[in-house]
Every structure is written in C-alpha cells, then in structure tokens.
Amino acid sequence: MSGTRLEQKERTRRAILDAALALSAESTLVALSLRQVAKEVGIVPTAFYRHFPSLEDLGLALVEESLDTLRALLRELRRSAGDDFRSIIDGSVGVLVAQVRGNHAHFGFIARERFAGPAPVRAAINRGIEIAERELAVDLAHLPGTSEWSEEDLRTLSSLIVGAMVTTAERLITAGPGSPEEKQITDSARTQLRMLVVGAINWRSRP
Amino acid sequence: MSGTRLEQKERTRRAILDAALALSAESTLVALSLRQVAKEVGIVPTAFYRHFPSLEDLGLALVEESLDTLRALLRELRRSAGDDFRSIIDGSVGVLVAQVRGNHAHFGFIARERFAGPAPVRAAINRGIEIAERELAVDLAHLPGTSEWSEEDLRTLSSLIVGAMVTTAERLITAGPGSPEEKQITDSARTQLRMLVVGAINWRSRP
DNA sequence: GATTTGAGTGCACGTCTGTACACCCAAAAC
DNA sequence: GTTTTGGGTGTACAGACGTGCACTCAAATC
Numbered sequence: 174m175s176g177t178r179l180e181q182k183e184r185t186r187r188a189i190l191d192a193a194l195a196l197s198a199e200s201t202l203v204a205l206s207l208r209q210v211a212k213e214v215g216i217v218p219t220a221f222y223r224h225f226p227s228l229e230d231l232g233l234a235l236v237e238e239s240l241d242t243l244r245a246l247l248r249e250l251r252r253s254a255g256d257d258f259r260s261i262i263d264g265s266v267g268v269l270v271a272q273v274r275g276n277h278a279h280f281g282f283i284a285r286e287r288f289a290g291p292a293p294v295r296a297a298i299n300r301g302i303e304i305a306e307r308e309l310a311v312d313l314a315h316l317p318g319t320s321e322w323s324e325e326d327l328r329t330l331s332s333l334i335v336g337a338m339v340t341t342a343e344r345l346i347t348a349g350p351g352s353p354e355e356k357q358i359t360d361s362a363r364t365q366l367r368m369l370v371v372g373a374i375n376w377r378s379r380p
Numbered sequence: 381m382s383g384t385r386l387e388q389k390e391r392t393r394r395a396i397l398d399a400a401l402a403l404s405a406e407s408t409l410v411a412l413s414l415r416q417v418a419k420e421v422g423i424v425p426t427a428f429y430r431h432f433p434s435l436e437d438l439g440l441a442l443v444e445e446s447l448d449t450l451r452a453l454l455r456e457l458r459r460s461a462g463d464d465f466r467s468i469i470d471g472s473v474g475v476l477v478a479q480v481r482g483n484h485a486h487f488g489f490i491a492r493e494r495f496a497g498p499a500p501v502r503a504a505i506n507r508g509i510e511i512a513e514r515e516l517a518v519d520l521a522h523l524p525g526t527s528e529w530s531e532e533d534l535r536t537l538s539s540l541i542v543g544a545m546v547t548t549a550e551r552l553i554t555a556g557p558g559s560p561e562e563k564q565i566t567d568s569a570r571t572q573l574r575m576l577v578v579g580a581i582n583w584r585s586r587p
Numbered sequence: 588g589a590t591t592t593g594a595g596t597g598c599a600c601g602t603c604t605g606t607a608c609a610c611c612c613a614a615a616a617c
Numbered sequence: 618g619t620t621t622t623g624g625g626t627g628t629a630c631a632g633a634c635g636t637g638c639a640c641t642c643a644a645a646t647c
Contacts, residue, residue: 178644182594201496204410206634219636220595228635288550289408289496299554329571336547337540343495347506364536372579385614389624413604426606427625435605 186224188214190238193231194278201289202232202282229291235282236294240301242279246272247305251312262366269338270359273345281346284339302339306331318374330373337365393431395421397445400438401485409439409489409497436498443493443501446486447508453479454512458519469573476545477566480552488553491546509546513538525581537580544572 192213197205207228211218225231249272253264273280287298310331313319319327341362348354399420404412414435418425432438456479460471480487494505517538520526526534548569555561 178593181644185594200410200498201408203407207636208634216594217596218634219597219638222636223594285496288494288554289492291407295554325568326571329568330575332547332568333540333544333572333575336543340539340543340546347495347502361536361539364533365540368537368540368576368579368583370579371582372575372577375578375582376575385623388614392624414606415604423624424626425604426608426627429606430624 182224185214185216185220189221189224189231190235193235194282197235197285198278198281202235202286202294203289203291229293232286232291232294233297236286236290236297239279239282240297242272242276243283243301243305247308258367258370262363262370266341266359266362266366269341269362270345270355273342274350277346277350280342284343284346302335306335309335322377326376330369330376333369334366337362337369341365389431392421392423392427396428396431396438397442400442401489404442404492405485405488409442409493409501436500439493439498439501440504442489443497443504446489447504449479449483449486450490450508450512454515461519465574465577469570469577473548473566473569473573476548476569477552477562480549481557484553484557487549491550491553509542513542516542529584533583537576537583540576541573544569544576548572 189210192210193202193205196209196213205228207221208218210228210231211221225234246269249268250265253268255261255264283298283301286294287302288295290298306328310324310327313327313331314322341358344358345355348358396417399417400409400412403416403420412435414428415425417435417438418428432441453476456475457472460475462468462471490505490508493501494509495502497505513535517531517534520534520538521529548565551565552562555565
C-alpha cells in the first residue's frame with residue numbers, strides 16, 4: 174500500500190500532524206514528546222526528523238493549519254450573511270456550531286494554546302484573532318446605522334462579538350459533540366448576539 | 381532564621397507554591413517537573429513529598445489559591461459598586477485592572493489552565509467562573525429595569541459581562557504590567573461595558 | 588541495468604524524570 | 618535529660634527523553 178515516494182511522505186507527515194493533534198488534545202503542546210508522537214504514528218523516533226526539524230516546528234505547522242480552519246470559518250460566516258439582523262444572527266450561530274463541530278480538533282487546539290502554548294504559537298493565534306476582529310469591524314461599517322461610528326467604537330463592538338463567538342466555541346468544545354448542553358449553548362449564543370445588536374442599534378442615538 | 385517548626389514548614393510550603401506559580405508562568409502546569417520546583421525552592425527533590433503527595437496535589441492547591449483571588453475580585457467589585465451605571469462601569473473596570481495588576485500570577489494561572497490544565501483543574505476553574513456568572517445574574521436582577529426579565533436573559537447578560545471581563549483580564553495579562561497598551565485596554569473595556577448596558581436597557585423594550 | 592536518493596531502522600549516548608530507602612539532627616514532647 | 622517526631626539530605630535505580638550515527642532497501646533517476 175502506497176503510491177509515489179512523495180505521496181507516501183505526505184501521508185506520514187499528515188499522520189504525524191494528526192497524532193500530535195490527538196495527543197495534545199489530552200493535555201498541551203508543551204507536554205508532547207517526540208517519542209510519543211513517533212510511537213502513535215508507528216515510526217521510529219529518529220524518523221520524525223525527516224519531516225520536521227524539531228517539535229517546535231511541528232507546533233507551528235499545527236497553528237498554521239488551525240488558523241486556516243479559523244479563516245475558513247470567517248469566510249463562511251461572511252458568505253452566508255443574510256439581510257436582516259435576525260437571519261444574520263441565526264445564520265452565524267448555525268455556521269459557528271457546524272464549523273466547530275466539524276473541526277473541533279483545530280478549535281480545541283486554538284483554545285488550549287492561545288494562553289498555554291509556546292510564545293510563538295501564542296503570538297500567531299492572537300494575531301489571527303486580532304485580524305478577525307479587524308475584518309469584522311470593516312464588515313460592521315457597511316451595515317446600516319453605523320455610518321457615523323468612530324473607528325474605535327467599531328473595533329469595540331467587533332471585539333465584543335468576536336469575544337462572544339470565541340467563548341461560545343470554547344463552550345461547545347468543552348461540552349463535546351452532540352451533548353445535551355449543545356442546544357442551550359447555541360440558544361445562549363443567539364441571545365447574546367441579539368443583545369449586542371440591540372446595544373449597537375441604540376449606541377450614540379442615546380447619550 | 382526560623383521560628384517554630386510549623387512556621388518553617390509553612391514557609392517552605394509557600395516557597396514551593398510560589399516557585400510552581402513562577403515556573404508554570406513560563407509554560408504550563410503540565411510541563412512542570414517536581415525536580416525543577418525543588419531546585420527553584422532550594423530543597424532536595426524528595427523533600428517535596430513532605431508537603432504534597434504529588435505534583436497533581438500541588439496543582440490543585442494552586443487552583444484553590446487562584447480561585448480565592450478571583451472570589452476576592454468579585455467581592456471587591458460588589459463592595460465598590462456605585463449608584464448610576466456610569467460610575468458602576470468606571471469603578472468596575474478600575475477594580476478589575478487593579479486586582480489583575482496586583483495578582484497577575486493567579487489570573488495568569490487561571491487563563492492558562494482553564495483549557496490547557498489537567499481535567500480536575502479545568503473543572504474547578506470553569507466551576508468558579510460559572511459561579512461568578514450566577515452571582516452576577518442575582519446582582520443584575522436587583523438593578524432597575526430588569527424586573528420582568530427572564531432568568532435566562534439575566535444569565536445571558538451576565539455571561540456576556542463576565543466574558544468581557546475575562547477577555548479584558550487576559551488582555552491585561554498578555555500586555556504585561558505598566559505597558560502602553562494598558563490604557564487602550566481599559567478604555568476598550570469601559571466602552572464594551574457601556575455598550576452592553578445600552579443593549580440591556582433597550583432589551584425587551586423594543587421587539 | 589546501474590546509480591543515486593531519501594524515508595525509515597536500530598543502536599548508543601548522556602540527561603532528566605519520579606520515587607524508594609536509609610539516614611541526619613534540631614525542635615517538640617515527655 | 619531522654620525520647621520521639623518530622624523536615625530535609627544523599628544515594629540509587631529504572632524508565633523516558635532528545636538526538637547523533639551508521640545502516641537498509643525500494644523508489645527515482647540516469
């Protein structure tokens with residue numbers, strides 16, 4: 174069982190990434206050992222070096238992959254946006270739940286390593302989240318009613334929304350797929366976004 | 381240098397806790413070794429067992445301590461609450477910044493271990509945060525304008541506020557004490573809370 | 588068909604880990 | 618003054634760790 178040499182190599186590389194993702198889910202990236210990963214994959218420890226110069230590079234590859242998944246979520250959110258606030262909110266929560274469900278290894282990785290990971294990993298994740306906030310702020314500026322908002326207020330609202338999304342994602346991960354709490358979490362997320370929208374609509378129209 | 385035997389024991393115990401807190405700040409609790417801690421404290425590895433049965437028990441002691449600090453923050457927030465919304469918000473953000481500043485080892489610990497820590501540690505932290513949300517919901521129910529809110533809506537608003545607070549605390553920790561971002565973070569936190577309050581005030585008064 | 592390449596092997600090493608055990612000696616108890 | 622207690626020491630061991638090095642042998646290249 175195999176194809177060309179490059180295909181085989183790519184397959185082992187994937188196996189390493191998957192094994193690292195699975196093993197780090199039971200604790201953290203920093204608690205990962207090269208030998209553990211190698212054993213899980215089914216190769217000898219030193220073979221690891223054929224794919225990554227060090228464990229740290231493995232970690233960075235995992236961040237990159239996880240951030241790709243995060244960016245895919247953002248793209249999907251933007252793509253599925255409806256017209257009125259209610260459909261935007263319901264749609265967004267649905268998309269969020271679906272994406273977290275389908276990629277909970279990646280989202281779990283981000284949640285765990287955001288504060289506990291090695292410094293470069295933490296930095297990359299926070300950069301990713303900040304970019305998400307900035308992009309959302311731009312989107313928000315195109316919505317009705319935000320025309321005379323300050324740059325700063327847009328960022329603040331965006332940060333609130335992203336924060337609520339992140340918290341919801343973390344809750345979904347903690348609760349586990351198909352758990353009884355899931356419905357309650359999505360309901361709560363919907364209400365949270367509605368409250369935020371109500372706050373936004375009335376912002377600056379009252380003192 | 382020493383007093384009674386119990387005093388001396390307590391002093392070493394504290395030294396172990398402080399060393400573990402300091403060392404785990406550079407990575408995670410799970411990446412901590414008994415020998416590292418012992419070396420940092422200045423005792424021989426096996427002496428560790430005179431104070432804790434295992435590293436896991438050390439971890440649990442640290443969680444307990446950190447959650448105490450969190451509870452102190454909540455108490456202080458409630459104690460300092462003013463009359464009108466503006467003073468409540470400004471006061472709360474001030475208290476939050478001061479407490480995080482004065483105990484960033486504990487708050488940093490909570491942020492890191494909330495998702496990356498060992499299962500019992502994660503559970504304890506999430507329980508602590510949930511209790512904070514519930515208590516805040518009770519406080520909110522006593523505020524003017526929330527008389528006919530449902531239990532569920534109160535919890536949702538409470539969860540939004542706590543979420544914003546947690547995010548702010550995490551930002552303060554990441555930014556570091558006395559950093560230039562600090563002012564921006566506190567300003568942003570104030571605006572966030574104001575937006576949340578505006579949302580709350582207008583909740584259910586519009587459809 | 589002969590040669591080169593490179594993913595995976597196997598062994599060896601020095602270092603770090605948790606922890607068992609016998610020990611010391613000053614404070615506490617008698 | 619004698620005995621007991623208990624925090625801290627020192628040695629020792631087995632296991633896991635990262636990594637260097639010489640190796641195999643099938644796929645790729647010529």
